[in-house]
Amino acid sequence: MTTSDRFGRGVLRQALSFVIVIALALVMGLVMLALDGFAPGDVVRSVYSSTFSSSFRFANMVSRLVVIVLVALAAAVPFKAGIWNIGGDGQMTVGGFIAALVGFYVTGLPPLAHIGFAVIAAMIGGALWAAIPAFLRLRYKANEIVTTIMMNYLAVLLVGYLVNYPFRAPGSANAETSLIQNSAVLTRLVTLSNLSTGIYLAIAAFLVICVLDWVTSWGYEWKVLGANDEFARYGGVRETKMRFLAMAIGGGLAGLSGAIQVLGMFYKYTYGMGGGVGFTGVLIALIAANSPILILVVSMIFAFLVGGAIGLEARLGVATEFSSILQGVIILLVITRSRIWGALSALGKRGKRYGESG
Amino acid sequence: MENLVEFLRAAIRLTTPLLLAALGGAYMQVSGVPNVGMEGMMLIAALAGYIASFIAGSWVAGLIFGVLAAMAVGLVYAFFSLRLKADIFAIGITLNILMGGVAAYVIRRYYDQLSVLRSPDAVVLPEFSFRALEGNPILNSLLNGYSLLVPISFLLVAVTFIIFYKTPFGFWLRAAGSNPLAVSAAGKSVTGIRLAAFLISAAFCGLAGVHLSLGYLGMFALSLVAGRGFVALAIVLFGSGNPTTVLISSLIFGLADAASLRIPTELIPPQFPLMLPYVLTILAITIMSRFARSFVSTEQ
Numbered sequence: 001m002t003t004s005d006r007f008g009r010g011v012l013r014q015a016l017s018f019v020i021v022i023a024l025a026l027v028m029g030l031v032m033l034a035l036d037g038f039a040p041g042d043v044v045r046s047v048y049s050s051t052f053s054s055s056f057r058f059a060n061m062v063s064r065l066v067v068i069v070l071v072a073l074a075a076a077v078p079f080k081a082g083i084w085n086i087g088g089d090g091q092m093t094v095g096g097f098i099a100a101l102v103g104f105y106v107t108g109l110p111p112l113a114h115i116g117f118a119v120i121a122a123m124i125g126g127a128l129w130a131a132i133p134a135f136l137r138l139r140y141k142a143n144e145i146v147t148t149i150m151m152n153y154l155a156v157l158l159v160g161y162l163v164n165y166p167f168r169a170p171g172s173a174n175a176e177t178s179l180i181q182n183s184a185v186l187t188r189l190v191t192l193s194n195l196s197t198g199i200y201l202a203i204a205a206f207l208v209i210c211v212l213d214w215v216t217s218w219g220y221e222w223k224v225l226g227a228n229d230e231f232a233r234y235g236g237v238r239e240t241k242m243r244f245l246a247m248a249i250g251g252g253l254a255g256l257s258g259a260i261q262v263l264g265m266f267y268k269y270t271y272g273m274g275g276g277v278g279f280t281g282v283l284i285a286l287i288a289a290n291s292p293i294l295i296l297v298v299s300m301i302f303a304f305l306v307g308g309a310i311g312l313e314a315r316l317g318v319a320t321e322f323s324s325i326l327q328g329v330i331i332l333l334v335i336t337r338s339r340i341w342g343a344l345s346a347l348g349k350r351g352k353r354y355g356e357s358g
Numbered sequence: 359m360e361n362l363v364e365f366l367r368a369a370i371r372l373t374t375p376l377l378l379a380a381l382g383g384a385y386m387q388v389s390g391v392p393n394v395g396m397e398g399m400m401l402i403a404a405l406a407g408y409i410a411s412f413i414a415g416s417w418v419a420g421l422i423f424g425v426l427a428a429m430a431v432g433l434v435y436a437f438f439s440l441r442l443k444a445d446i447f448a449i450g451i452t453l454n455i456l457m458g459g460v461a462a463y464v465i466r467r468y469y470d471q472l473s474v475l476r477s478p479d480a481v482v483l484p485e486f487s488f489r490a491l492e493g494n495p496i497l498n499s500l501l502n503g504y505s506l507l508v509p510i511s512f513l514l515v516a517v518t519f520i521i522f523y524k525t526p527f528g529f530w531l532r533a534a535g536s537n538p539l540a541v542s543a544a545g546k547s548v549t550g551i552r553l554a555a556f557l558i559s560a561a562f563c564g565l566a567g568v569h570l571s572l573g574y575l576g577m578f579a580l581s582l583v584a585g586r587g588f589v590a591l592a593i594v595l596f597g598s599g600n601p602t603t604v605l606i607s608s609l610i611f612g613l614a615d616a617a618s619l620r621i622p623t624e625l626i627p628p629q630f631p632l633m634l635p636y637v638l639t640i641l642a643i644t645i646m647s648r649f650a651r652s653f654v655s656t657e658q
Contacts, residue, residue, distance in 0.1 A: 036467065133640075136643075136644045140644045140647050142647045146591055147643065147644075149585060150585070150640050154636050157632050157636075161629035283452060286451070317466070317470075318463070318467065319466035319472075321458065321463055321466075325459035327455065327459075328453070328459060329456070332452060335438075335444045336438060
C-alpha cells in the first residue's frame with residue numbers, strides 16, 4: 001500500500017462502501033422490526049430520542065463511543081499483527097477494578113497525579129491480563145481465541161470475588177467498591193451525562209496508535225506479520241516481540257477503557273460493569289483493523305447503534321441486544337461485500353446478455 | 359458413597375453437552391475447518407428447542423427444532439466461509455454474537471423476559487434406563503436414569519469413530535482435511551464434503567444445546583452456554599478431532615465442571631471453584647499445543 005493510498009482514496013473508497021453497507025443494514029433493521037410489528041416511524045423516533053434529541057443524550061452516545069473505540073483498538077492492534085484478542089472484556093474488567101482501587105485507597109495526591117496513577121495502573125493491569133494468553137500463544141502455541149475467551153470468564157470470576165468479599169464497599173447491598181476520592185474523578189463535560197474528560201485520554205490514545213501505525217516501524221512490522229508470517233520472519237521482523245507488544249498494548253487500551261468508565265462515569269467498580277462491549281470491539285476490528293480512521297468511523301456507527309437501541313428499549317421494549325444483531329449483520333455484509341457485489345454484478349451481466357440475445 | 363455417586367452423575371450430565379459439541383466440532387476439524395461458531399449454535403438450539411417443546415407440548419418437537427435451528431446457523435456459516443470464502447474465525451465469532459442478540463431479542467419480544475425463559479408447559483427430555491442394569495444396585499444408580507441425550511452422546515462417540523475410520527465418507531472427510539488437493543484430483547468436491555461436515559457439526563451442537571435447556575436445566579437462560587462452545591473447541595483442537603481423545607477430554611472437563619459446582623461454599627468463595635473449567639481449558643490447550651505438531655493434521 002502506498003502512502004497516498006493509506007491516507008487518501010483507498011480509505012475513502014473503503015469508508016464509502018462501509019457507509020453503503022451500513023445504510024443497507026439499517027434499512028434491514030427497520031424492515032426486521034417492521035415485520036415484527038414495530039412501525040418504522042416509532043422506531044426512528046425512539047432511536048432519535050436516545051441519540052441526537054438533546055445534548056445530554058448526545059454526550060452519553062459520545063461517552064459510549066469513547067469506550068467502544070478503545071476496546072476496538074484493543075482487538076485491532078493485535079489483530080493487525082496476526083494475533084487474536086477476544087479478551088477485551090476481561091482486560092477492561094481488570095483495568096476498571098484496578099482504577100477503582102487506586103481511586104479509593106490512594107489519598108493525598110493532586111488530581112492530575114491521582115488520575116494519572118489510576119489510569120496507568122489500570123493500563124498495566126489490562127496489559128498483564130492480555131500478556132498471559134499472549135505468552136501462552138507465543139511460547140507454547142496455545143490457541144489464543146480459546147485462551148483469551150477463557151481469560152474473560154476468569155476476570156469476571158476473580159474480580160467478582162474481589163468486589164464481593166475483600167474490597168466490597170462497607171454496608172453496600174451491591175457487589176461494588178467504595179466511591180473513589182474526589183481527586184481521582186474525571187470531570188463531567190456535560191451535566192449529568194457520562195461524558196467526562198476521559199475523552200481526552202481516549203483521543204490521546206487514539207493519536208498514539210495512529211502514530212504507531214503510520215510513522216513508526218512497529219506499525220509496518222505488525223502489518224507484515226498480519227499479512228504473512230513467513231515473509232515477515234524472512235524480512236527480519238521480530239515476530240514474538242512484536243506480537244507480544246501488540247497484545248500488551250491491546251490489553252492496556254482495554255484497561256484504559258475500564259479506567260475511564262470507573263473514574264468518569266460510575267466512580268466505583270460495579271460487578272458486571274460494561275459487560276459484553278469487548279465483543280463489539282472484536283467485531284469492529286474484524287472489518288477495520290487495517291486503519292485507525294476506519295476504526296473510528298465504524299466505532300461511531302456502532303456507538304449510534306448501541307445508543308439507538310437504548311431508546312428502542314425504553315420506548316418500545318425492544319431488547320438492547322438488537323444492536324448486536326445489526327452489528328453482526330453489518331460485519332457479515334462488510335466481510336463479504338466484494339464477493340456479494342461480484343456475484344450480483346455477475347448476475348446482472350448474465351441478465352443483460354440474455355436480454356441482448358432475446 | 360452416595361455423595362460420590364451423586365458427584366459422578368453430575369459429571370456425566372455435564373460431560374454430555376461438551377461431548378456432543380466437541381464430537382460435532384470433530385467432523386469439521388478433520389475436514390480441515392475449525393468450528394468457531396459452536397457457542398452460538400448451542401445457544402440458538404437451546405432456545406428453539408425449549409420454545410418448540412412448550413408450544414407443541416412435546417420433547418420430540420424440541421429436539422427437532424433445536425437441531426434444525428443449529429443447522430440453519432451451520433448453513434449460514436458454511437455459505438459465508440465456503441461459498442463466499444470469508445475468514446472462518448471471523449464468521450464464527452460474528453455468528454456467536456449475532457445469535458446472542460437474536461436469543462435476547464426473542465425472549466424479550468415474545469415472552470417479556472430479560473435473561474431466563476421458563477414455562478410450565480415445557481416437556482423435558484425423558485429419562486432413559488438400561489433394563490439389564492436395573493438388577494445391579496451400583497451400576498443402576500451410576501448409569502441409569504439420565505436424560506435421553508446422555509446415553510446417546512456416549513453412543514455417538516462409537517458412531518463417530520466408525521464413520522471416521524470405517525466408512526468411505528469418513529475417509530473422504532479426513533482426506534479433505536489432510537490433503538484437499540488429492541481429494542480434488544480424485545474428482546470429489548472438497549467444498550461438498552466440508553458442507554456436509556458443517557451441517558453434521560451444527561446438528562451435534564443442536565443436540566448439545568437441547569440437552570442444556572431441555573435435559574440439564576429444564577429452562578432456558580442467556581448464560582446457559584457459558585463458554586462451553588469454546589471449551590469444546592479446545593477439546594477438539596487438542597484431540598485434533600480424534601473421537602477417543604474427545605471422549606476422554608470431555609470426561610475430564612465434565613468432572614471439573616461438576617467439581618466446580620459441588621465444592622461447598624463455606625470452605626471457599628464460589629468464584630474460585632467456578633474458575634476450574636476455564637483454568638483447566640487454558641492449561642490443557644497449552645500443554646497439548648506443545649505436542650500438537652506431531653498429530654495435528656496440516657492446516658487447510
